[in-house]
Amino acid sequence: MSDFVNIKIDxxxxxxKKGETILRIAxxxxxxxxxxxxxxxxPAQANCxxxxxxxKNQRGLKTACSTKVEEGMEILTETDNIKKTRNTNLKLLFVNHIGKCPTCIRKDRCELKNLTIKYKVYISDFKGKQLDIPVDDSGVVVFDLNKCIKxxxxxxxxxxxxxxxLTLKNKGFNTVIATKNGKKLKDSGCIGCKQCAEVCPVxxxxxNR
Incomplete structure (x- = not known):
């Protein structure tokens, strides 16, 4: 049995390679x-x-990060339906995101901001209730979770x-990233590897300097 499959993307x-995701192959x-x-x-989360x-011949839109390639797949990445849904999802990510772009430490490297620019998404179209979470600067990294997109x-x-x-706490609108013991970062058992700051997109x- 072959370890490869034949597909089309756009x-x-x-x-x-069989077993790989559409995202990786793309x-x-x-x-x-x-x-x-x-x-x-x-691991793929398929959250955003x-x-x-x-x-082709499959109902609904699929997440490329979690969908594995199969023989004969014909995949499209830029249809009108995809563009419309993706732009709506980008706006929804900004609904609860407090955009302090001019003063943000990642203002020139913010992945969310860069995507809204790339796809010409006007974030002012959507505006919702925002959480008011105290900034935790007690540890080697600063947690300003008012910017968090979860x-x-x-x-x-x-x-x-x-x-x-770290873990997710609460549900729905009130979902937040938090320490498992509910304490500030300096008292959470954090070893100061700073990898959370390295991977945060926003x-x-x-x-903490």
């Missing part, structure tokens, strides 16, 4: 698909819903490289 014929073939919650070293693709990269970074002290976590 009409391009590709011989892809990247290997210089086909861009936007991501926010995904990082290659962590930005890596959406259409697959991508969960920090949780996986902490679990993989740190002391596994400047909600940054190195």
């Amino acid at each position: 009409g391009k014929e590709i011989r892809a 990247g290997e073939n210089n086909i861009y698909i936007p991501i926010l919650c995904y990082a290659p070293i962590f 819903r930005l890596c959406l693709v259409e697959i 991508c969960r990269r920090c949780i996986f970074a902490c679990k993989t490289y740190g002391s596994d002290v 400047g909600a976590i940054y190195i």
Whole structure:
């Protein structure tokens, strides 16, 4: 049995390794698909819903980060339906995100901001209730979770490289990243690896200087 499958992405014929995701195969073939919650070293989360693709003869949009390639797949990455849904999802990510862009430490490297520019998304179209979370600057990194988009990269970074002290707490609108023991970062058991700050896409976590 072959270890490869034949697929098409945007009409391009590709011989892809079986078991790989659409996102990985697209990247290997210089086909861009936007991501926010995904990082290659962590499990696929499919939280941000930005890596959406259409697959011929399959209903609905699929997340490229979590969908594995299969023989004969014909995948599209830029249909009108994808563009409309992706832009709505980008706006929804900004609804509860307090955009302090001019003063943000990641103002020139913010992945969320850069995607809104790339796709010409006017974030003022959506505005919702915002959380008011005290900034925690007690540790080696600063937690300004009013900027958090709940991508969960920090949780996986902490679990993989740190002391596994971060988790999601509450539900729905009130969902927040928090320490497992409910204390400030300096009292959480954090070992100071700073990897949560390295992977944060929006400047909600940054190195305390």
